[in-house]
């Protein structure tokens with residue numbers, strides 16, 4: 590039996606950030622990157638994070654992954670406090686960060702080597718992901734033989750190889766042209782629905798955030814905190830063109846623009 594409401598909320602949360610602050614101190618300067626950040630993400634939820642440059646979005650993902658410890662407050666992932674680098678996550682960065690001398694498949698399998706996963710199971714999972722992301726036929730291509738979008742697909746496969754319950758994505762499509770980016774958005778939404786992974790995605794694109802997410806976190810300028818949490822009330826099945834034409838899409842993108850516009854003009 591669940592005894593109290595706060596405990597129940599925490600039990601249900603895959604990511605639970607409570608009253609976190611991050612300060613970077615060096616001899617040259619002190620920077621408060623984040624202050625009073627609280628955020629709870631349910632299992633299987635897709636959360637997009639938007640905010641002005643330098644407001645602490647990447648810092649927030651680093652806290653969840655354990656690459657960084659908060660100065661104050663607490664971060665919990667899958668019910669335990671994050672105290673150091675966590676292995677139960679997948680991470681995708683803005684640049685695909687592939688090894689030039691390894692083929693697409695070997696780049697994906699790097700994840701298995703780092704974790705000493707059984708190789709037959711890893712190869713099988715890699716093949717599944719290659720098919721899921723439309724990379725079939727390019728398994729043996731080297732990164733320089735792949736387009737930018739394909740390289741990001743390889744990075745996504747690598748991040749998903751060990752079936753992480755949580756996927757962190759930091760501007761994964763920022764370097765792609767607009768059309769490829771749209772295609773990647775559609776693919777990512779489909780893959781997310783197929784895998785059931787909880788996703789935290791940082792993006793500078795408001796339409797991308799609203800098309801993909803169940804909730805959008807809008808952050809204030811540095812020291813960043815959560816300005817508003819906006820639920821996206823769109824159907825689970827989202828045709829790209831039709832979604833853009835929905836009144837709910839216009840409402841949410843408009844609200845985010847207002848918040849970010851107000852943030853910039855207040856600077």
Ligand SMILES: Nc1ncnc2c1ncn2[C@@H]1O[C@H](COP(=O)(O)OP(=O)(O)OP(=O)(O)O)[C@@H](O)[C@H]1O
Pocket residue numbers: 613614620621622640641642643644645646647648649811
């Ligand atoms: N390791 C570090 N040491 C010192 N300062 C840091 C460090 N990492 C980040 N910062 C500072 O913290 C603030 C937030 O940085 P962060 O990278 O999280 O911003 P961001 O929201 O991801 O920005 P962008 O949208 O430009 O990627 C910045 O002022 C940055 O200079």
Ligand SMILES: [Mg+2]
Pocket residue numbers: 646647648759
């Ligand atoms: Mg960043």
